[in-house]
Amino acid sequence: MQLRPDKPWTPLTAEAVARLPGQLGVYQIADADGAVVHINYAGGRSRFGLRSALEDELAARPAGHRFRVEINMQYMTRYQELLMLHQADTGSLPRDNAANPPPRLGRLSPR
Amino acid sequence: MDFDPSDEQQMLIDNVRRFVREEILPLEAKLDPDASELDPKDHARLVEKTKAMGLYGIDIPHEFGGPDIDIVTRTLLAIEMAQHRAGLYAPCYGTFGGAGLAQLFEANEDQKERYLFPTLRGEKKAFFGLTEPSGGSDPARAIRTRAERKDNGWVINGSKIFISGADRAQYGIVFARTDASKGRGGITCFIVDHDTPGFHVRRVVHTLRSSSYATELEFKDCWVSDHQVLGEVNKGFAVANDRLTRQRIPYAAGCIGVAIAAHEMAIEWSKMRETFGARLSDRQAIQWMLVDNELDIRTARLFTLQAAEKARRGVPFRTEAAIAKLTASEGGWRVVDRSMQIHGGMGMTKDLPLERWYREMRIRRVGEGPSEVQRMLIAREVLGTSVR
């Protein structure tokens, strides 16, 4: 597992989301300019794991967004790690996470 | 010795049991199965309740403002508090308050003002930094992080691994070698603030405990003043050891609580589930699993309460704490494993808490001194070489 996700972005479309697996994991959403706007996870209560989580994202967002996923049973700690990495790299949380931040996020200073 | 709770203890147990069933379980049912935190509003509301129960700050010694509860009663309550999905590592989601690090009760007055009291008030959080990549079972020999004298202070260089909560803490207790020529007599304990230049939380370490992570730390020319030495120079190992021994009792109690919860689920399920024309509970194979659960739980409970009772009386309890930690972590894990087996496929799902307990309970055989180290401590007593 790469510390920082480096998979290519996929357009957030119904066809792409339908191909997603039902497994648990984390995902990132980027806007049309490539800026990461949301980091989230598909957890143990999701209906169809990453697929249903991304279906919800698709329904809530205008066209033009992109996504990438990582299947990960340790979705909760990986989610927190991705948020901390984003904060360490850019100085702030992704826009949508900043609007609803997790209660207690730590601080990392990655190499 | 009779460990049946007194009337007063039973009343407290009933109160905490009700709290877990009526307050924690309904909220937990709505959280992600790997969650370890409540919504802040729920947390604040429940803290008010534990304060009203007179049990907030349960681990804070009475002289520092905590409730007047002896360690045996505390152990009985810890068994109750762990009986929910997140209960092993986040009993009641911290709504009974934390005590911070036990070593700080040994701090000097200035350190108590700067660290202990803010921690007791819930304003500061701390981490415990002992384990290094070179090993955690035998820290007296393994610690390579060194601190060298400079400008009325010390320069720390080295790294730590598996340190829980360091990224969220305002400070931590860090063990470093200050005299390379001595083994356990060459280690000093330092209090390091999170914002000290040269202190870095380098990465998250993901483990089976996927609800919360550990971290890896780096110290790079990290200068701390003499005021940050906790206890005496070169006497840090005793500070670590004392804490580890004490910590083994609540650690064991948490394992027992989870084992009881898993066992109760298994009993209930075995009475409902029918296969081949009869209930599982009618099958001897299943009955024996339940009996083995019962034996593991009772054994661990007796040994843990015995250790607590010795600690309460102020007599040496290192061997008893080791026996408690060993029986509770190994027995508790077996109980969860058997309970999963009795549940069949359902036992493996995230619908039930068993799979989380299974993963987290596995860590308990390594954390706070692995089983082999506990056996070593007990062997010393058995062979008459224990240094108390």
Ligand SMILES: Cc1cc2nc3c(=O)[nH]c(=O)nc-3n(C[C@H](O)[C@H](O)[C@H](O)COP(=O)(O)OP(=O)(O)OC[C@H]3O[C@@H](n4cnc5c(N)ncnc54)[C@H](O)[C@@H]3O)c2cc1C
């Ligand atoms: C989730 C998690 C959280 C943790 N949080 C913290 C924390 O907050 N702070 C902290 O300081 N540490 C923490 N630890 C570290 C933990 O205390 C160590 O992992 C533990 O002490 C074992 O050290 P080690 O991993 O280096 O194993 P080692 O010391 O390398 O030992 C490896 C194995 O060999 C066995 N062994 C060692 N010596 C002997 C012997 N003489 N005979 C037979 N067998 C032997 C051990 O029991 C172990 O099973 C955490 C660990 C985990 C997994």
